[in-house]
Amino acid sequence: MVNPTPTPTMVQMPKLGSKVHLPDPGLVLKPLWHPRNDAVEAQLALDDRPYVLAHFRSEKATATYLGQRVPAYGGLCYPHAKPDRIYSIMRMMNAGTLMDDAFTPLELSADQRPRDALLHRYLDALEGIQPPADAPLPRLLFDTLPTIKAQLATKPRVWERMKAGIRSQLVRMADPLAYQMGTLTLPAYMDLRRDNAFGEYLAMLTEYALDVDMTDALAEDASLRAVRTAAMDAVILVNDFFSFRKEVPAQDSLNAMWVLMREEGLDLQAAVYRLAELCARNEQTLIRSRDEVLAGPLGQRPDVRAYVGELEYISSGNAEWCVITRRYHLSDQRFVSGEVTIAAAPTLDDIAAADARAA
Template sequence: MQTQAMPCPDAAVGHFPFVAPRLTLKPAWHPQHEAIERRLAQDDWPYILRHFGDERMARKFIAQRIPAYGLLCYPHALPDRIYTIGRMMNVTTVMDDAFTPLARPGMEKESAALRLHFEEALHGVQPPAAFPSAQLLHDALAPMRPQLAARPAVWRRLAASIAEQIAMQAESTAIDVDRLSLAAYLALRRIEGFGHWITMLTEYAIDVDMTSAFERDPALWEVRDATIDSVILVNDLFSFRKEAAKQERFNAVWVLSRELGLDATQALQHLSGLCERNEERLLAASARVLAGPLGGRPDVQAYVTELAHMSSGNAAFHEFSARYRVGDG
């Protein structure tokens, strides 16, 4: 997302100390993770190469191991769905990369065209070859349509989350982070950061339908939102130094700095603590669901368990992916 560029008050970006949060949830890999990563590095290479138009940049993207995110966050995905889950991680990342340079004045026509072709892909229409990022979405969704035929509510909610994401990406003109409270920032990021989409993929991955469960127990929403917030907060913590080096301001560190009167180093430390407290919030909300009226349902148990893996898997991915290192693109 393109955000308002403002000078970072701390010039020595590389000297910001990193305070790793002390998280208790343990990550787990999907049993097929090595094979799926190898396959997707080959299968998605043509899309990625056409997207970047440069072999060096495409290889740099592959080296970030984006599909590994899904192989950590959905470790219990069904065997016939984990390939699509891994591919969807490439889809979301390439989509973000495609829209980001267009989210500035003067690029409205290009952004509208990209939006149109992503929307076509969502509705089953193959986009033109000039839009490989949208083609990748189309081809990733192709096997999901028949798989979700028996769960129409899941498909509707998944499609709605993707449509919401496309609109958010296309309409993200400059956002002034200095106008956002932390609560408002997190509410925006739950959409902008693909949170609704990736948690909908949890239902697809393990073949459950939480539509009625969300209606019956509001605590389930808290589990979902705490999971998304864990993704946001950990991402901001790990990506801050890279973003600061690029003069990017759309990060919780700057929100905390302004709201609490902290310098960037202090805000980083505070954000690390927020990551820890948010994990506690997730665990407490999960316990309430499992002790509540739906706690005896195997599908609810599986869903809550998998969301915990998303939290731990997200943190594990950020520890090794080159995507969050200063100097990596």
């Protein structure tokens, strides 16, 4: 007898119209922009627009996506990236975010076949096999990776670890067991999200950005691993803190807010305060672990010092991007704290569908 494909489970979410106060999480690390951010961001708005338009088949959805300033995430998280690498890094922000946008609508389907088909095309792209014309988002990854691979020719272990990290993320994104949010504990959720919320993806790009190989250093030093993990966890927790409002109308089940509400029996407001506390606590873990690395034997190495410093910017850069992007706030106004309403905001797919109906 063949076991049926497990159906991803939803958790109880707040109702549309609910109001909640978002406190300032009180993060202390300061962001820094890469000096070439504006130029690269403008260039990518031109270069990557055809991929986005081919996927959504909607001018409005494409304009909405481009207005979210996704490549700027790379300009904030890798402010010291080598000048000849910042374009590829910022393009990988588009490739990764659109990867997430491609898998998210498939999360709650009981049919595994669409997830498997999308996974196959992405894995082909990762292996240098050109995806077909009807797969523009895997094609974006396919077109971006060769430059990165060539620039890492002298650091093959970094390239292989990066490939392995992207592969693991893709497999987790396509796995329906990953979306059993009715049973995941917070530690299990964090472990899952270090893969499929781009934690590993972003950490590996740090080594590429600086042209350093931390393979051995990470294997031998627990404090260095702790800095890296805290940087990844900052991405998860702070993104969840600012993004949960858009995930209610989108029925996106992957958010620590829902885990806290279920696991700790909290209402929405209490869960918001709890998640803000976890964001601040994680940042302190990063700072403490950073200080341990810098005070230890590895702290004398320039490559390790540069690496640890850039991991800080994953944390602070992620936090800054979360308060400026229209992806979370539907506004160009920088938003840190205040009362918010959970409103029915259309997803990019909703915008594309409405555009198609109006055509």
